[in-house]
Amino acid sequence: MIKENLIKILDEIPPNVKLIAISKTKSVKEILEAYYQGQRLFGENKIQEMNEKYNLLPKDIKWHMVGHVQSNKIKYMAPYVDMIHGIDSFKSLAIINKEGGKNNRIIKCLLQLKISRESTKFGLTFKQIEEIIKSDEYQNLTHVKVCGIMAMASFTNNIKVIKNEFDSTNDLFEKIKKTNTDFNVLSMGMSNDYKLAINCGSNMVRIGSLIFGSRNY
Numbered sequence: 177m178i179k180e181n182l183i184k185i186l187d188e189i190p191p192n193v194k195l196i197a198i199s200k201t202k203s204v205k206e207i208l209e210a211y212y213q214g215q216r217l218f219g220e221n222k223i224q225e226m227n228e229k230y231n232l233l234p235k236d237i238k239w240h241m242v243g244h245v246q247s248n249k250i251k252y253m254a255p256y257v258d259m260i261h262g263i264d265s266f267k268s269l270a271i272i273n274k275e276g277g278k279n280n281r282i283i284k285c286l287l288q289l290k291i292s293r294e295s296t297k298f299g300l301t302f303k304q305i306e307e308i309i310k311s312d313e314y315q316n317l318t319h320v321k322v323c324g325i326m327a328m329a330s331f332t333n334n335i336k337v338i339k340n341e342f343d344s345t346n347d348l349f350e351k352i353k354k355t356n357t358d359f360n361v362l363s364m365g366m367s368n369d370y371k372l373a374i375n376c377g378s379n380m381v382r383i384g385s386l387i388f389g390s391r392n393y
């Protein structure tokens with residue numbers, strides 16, 4: 177079914193929208209099924225799990241870290257990670273910069289905006305994101321590049337609430353983009369809300385269960 181699911185989703189999203197197949201908890205065999213269908217972008221939310229899969233799977237896969245990043249584990253993914261989505265502090269950026277330097281890389285990152293009402297979701301406020309981007313401290317980092325924003329909508333069936341959150345995220349994205357040439361990724365939309373997210377300006381969707389089936393944690 178993975179193959180059919182993938183074909184269906186790729187058929188529905190416009191060519192300018194990148195699909196990150198979120199493979200957390202899924203096996204190497206399942207990931208390979210998507211890989212043989214042409215999928216190359218995969219996302220995980222735990223560094224150790226991503227490392228294990230990175231070691232076992234073809235090296236042309238681009239790995240995205242979409243979970244909350246723990247500072248002490250950044251060094252383990254710094255040699256290969258393609259993009260880190262969930263940055264919610266300047267401190268994390270500084271550590272990624274240091275590890276990027278050690279690996280002679282510029283690591284792409286997204287700042288996570290806290291738009292949802294849930295107190296459990298991580299993230300920065302609109303103001304904090306603008307402040308970080310403009311700060312000299314950030315400008316001086318040479319081995320990390322913030323290329324956009326990541327956001328997760330509230331856990332609700334109320335489409336209006338979700339649309340509002342996506343719209344305001346896109347507003348902030350477009351505003352920063354005007355003065356920042358590095359800014360080109362808006363990562364929002366998951367299995368349940370990716371169509372709405374794309375309509376609201378998303379150009380990167382993170383889809384797990386719709387491709388691989390539901391997860392049993």
Ligand SMILES: *Cc1c(COP(=O)(O)O)cnc(C)c1O
Binds near residue numbers: 198200242243366
């Ligand atoms: C698990 C996860 C997803 C994918 O969720 P689905 O509802 O299975 O599509 C997307 N983004 C993040 C940050 C996740 O942790």
